[in-house]
Amino acid sequence: MDKNTLLQVWPIPAFDDNYIWCIHDGSSALVVDPGDAVPTLAYLRANNLTLKGILITHHHADHTGGILQILQNLGIDIPVYGPVGDDIPGRTVAVMQDDKVEIPSPRMSLKVFEVPGHTLSHIAYFANMQANVVEPMLFCGDTLFASGCGRLFEGTPTQMSESLGKFAALPKNTLVYCTHEYTLSNIRFALAVEPNNLNLLSWADQAKSLREQGLPTLPTTIGQELQVNPFMRCDQAEVIAMAKEISGQAELPTPAHVLAVIRAWKDRF
Ligand code: ZN
Ligand code: FE
Numbered sequence: 001m002d003k004n005t006l007l008q009v010w011p012i013p014a015f016d017d018n019y020i021w022c023i024h025d026g027s028s029a030l031v032v033d034p035g036d037a038v039p040t041l042a043y044l045r046a047n048n049l050t051l052k053g054i055l056i057t058h059h060h061a062d063h064t065g066g067i068l069q070i071l072q073n074l075g076i077d078i079p080v081y082g083p084v085g086d087d088i089p090g091r092t093v094a095v096m097q098d099d100k101v102e103i104p105s106p107r108m109s110l111k112v113f114e115v116p117g118h119t120l121s122h123i124a125y126f127a128n129m130q131a132n133v134v135e136p137m138l139f140c141g142d143t144l145f146a147s148g149c150g151r152l153f154e155g156t157p158t159q160m161s162e163s164l165g166k167f168a169a170l171p172k173n174t175l176v177y178c179t180h181e182y183t184l185s186n187i188r189f190a191l192a193v194e195p196n197n198l199n200l201l202s203w204a205d206q207a208k209s210l211r212e213q214g215l216p217t218l219p220t221t222i223g224q225e226l227q228v229n230p231f232m233r234c235d236q237a238e239v240i241a242m243a244k245e246i247s248g249q250a251e252l253p254t255p256a257h258v259l260a261v262i263r264a265w266k267d268r269f
């Protein structure tokens with residue numbers, strides 16, 4: 001395979017609403033967060049792909065449950081990358097903030113971000129432009145979703161706010177590969193927060209039409225999320241005003257305070 005063959009990224013649907021992302025160059029593949037071995041193995045076979053590595057973002061079973069079965073079934077010894085703070089079955093390489101994951105085939109260089117919030121040890125993988133990558137890509141697990149963010153199972157609103165801040169600093173054209181298809185319900189909530197956000201209103205129509213055609217609403221982009229995602233917009237006047245109204249608090253001094261209010265509201269929405 002020509003080393004400059006463009007990488008492709010495809011979703012493997014799993015469970016009710018998970019996406020296991022498969023990155024490949026036409027022959028060698030990586031998978032991100034394979035919660036279920038069965039659809040992953042079927043996809044690799046159907047597309048004649050050889051699995052060369054597994055990337056894990058956090059310890060939840062819907063992201064890790066297929067690892068051992070995939071390794072056993074393929075009978076191969078491949079690297080399994082995962083966050084240093086978690087106990088990940090089959091992990092061979094523990095990674096942390098600013099680590100570089102260098103994969104020879106498919107040729108890829110990924111930077112690791114620690115993004116606590118959904119879980120304490122949650123990480124994301126970022127690939128910036130390289131010969132075979134036209135637009136930067138981010139594999140963010142359950143930290144950021146299209147028009148939403150992950151539930152705070154282990155971390156604090158301040159941690160999630162800082163984690164989303166790391167993503168906000170990435171190039172706007174970064175393709176964001178989230179691990180769940182939660183977009184339509186996230187949009188319903190986002191519209192409650194910002195009923196007058198015109199970008200959000202037009203995205204709502206687009207996303208609805210994609211789902212009606214059975215298509216994923218992902219990947220999204222950082223630029224898009226900065227326009228429509230209330231959790232990435234906790235510094236915007238309309239979001240702050242709504243958070244004050246909902247919480248009855250006169251002052252919400254930082255974006256993390258705003259995020260705390262709207263995340264708690266989303267949990268009961
Ligand atoms: Zn999770
Ligand atoms: Fe999940």
